[in-house]
Amino acid sequence: DGGITQSPKYLFRKEGQNVTLSCEQNLNHDAMYWYRQDPGQGLRLIYYSQIVNDFQKGDIAEGYSVSREKKESFPLTVTSAQKNPTAFYLCASSTQQGGEKLFFGSGTQLSVL
Amino acid sequence: GENVEQHPSTLSVQEGDSAVIKCTYSDSASNYFPWYKQELGKRPQLIIDIRSNVGEKKDQRIAVTLNKTAKHFSLHITETQPEDSAVYFCAASIVGAQKLVFGQGTRLTINP
Numbered sequence: 650d651g652g653i654t655q656s657p658k659y660l661f662r663k664e665g666q667n668v669t670l671s672c673e674q675n676l677n678h679d680a681m682y683w684y685r686q687d688p689g690q691g692l693r694l695i696y697y698s699q700i701v702n703d704f705q706k707g708d709i710a711e712g713y714s715v716s717r718e719k720k721e722s723f724p725l726t727v728t729s730a731q732k733n734p735t736a737f738y739l740c741a742s743s744t745q746q747g748g749e750k751l752f753f754g755s756g757t758q759l760s761v762l
Numbered sequence: 763g764e765n766v767e768q769h770p771s772t773l774s775v776q777e778g779d780s781a782v783i784k785c786t787y788s789d790s791a792s793n794y795f796p797w798y799k800q801e802l803g804k805r806p807q808l809i810i811d812i813r814s815n816v817g818e819k820k821d822q823r824i825a826v827t828l829n830k831t832a833k834h835f836s837l838h839i840t841e842t843q844p845e846d847s848a849v850y851f852c853a854a855s856i857v858g859a860q861k862l863v864f865g866q867g868t869r870l871t872i873n874p
Contacts, residue, residue: 680860689771691851691864692806699860707861708763739805749794749855751862753805 652676655740655754661762662727662734670725670757672740679744681723682751685709686737695738698723727759735760764789766854768865776873781842783868785852786834792854795835796862797826801848809850810837813857839870847872 653674662668674681680699684692694707698717712731717723723742727734737758741751765788775781787795796811812819812826812835819826823842828835839846852865 684864689866691766691768691866692853693864694861697860705860708863749796749811749857749862750808751796751798751806753807755805 653740653742653752653754655738655757657757658755660757660759662759663762665729667726667728668759670727670738670740670759672723672725672754673721674723674742674752674754675721676742676744676752677720678742678752679720680742681717682741682743683707683713683715683723683725684739684741686739686756692739695725764792764854764856764861764863766852766863766865768852768868770868771866772869772871774871774873775842777842777844779842781839781846781870781872783837783850783852783870784834785836785854785865786832787854787863788833789854789856790830790833791856794855794857795826795828796853797824797837798851798853798864799848800851800867806851842872844872844874846870 656671682697683695693709696715698704714726739756740754768785793814798806799809800806823840825838849867851867853862855862
């Protein structure tokens, strides 16, 4: 299962708390992505990054923040402004700049206490 | 922006029969259409993809067809096996645009 690693597998958030999800890849991929998966809604893009120190908002970026200080790492912070954070979060990476052929991590299940 | 609709949301077939999942997209500029399979508790994995310059692509028991005029594409699985049970996602994007838009997913169950 090497290549792209997400941690933790399960995470619980209290009211008003920010939490950070980790995503690390050793595939030497330039592009990295964060998707949110809710039952019956498919995968929705939160943020993506094509190169170090640059990232763009996806379709549902409100209440989330990211950083890309290293090529290998793309952490996602779920802030207190995200009122419905319970979901399965998937990180992905890609060699192609167009977001093709995504390689996914194993995901983090975030729940609210 | 792009919108992808996927049907059906659930599909149950007898082992050995064929399964078909259909997707429609809204942006006529989309030119890349992948399909991902997500087994229970596992990460999504790319199983087949097609570009808009091709009408059909096959890989063993799976095939994808594309109708650009109607803006729809389909996944066909023949001689289904128990290991085909999973959630399947279609997606669409414009090559180079970075944004892959996914359908809602289809839960396929293969009955022995």
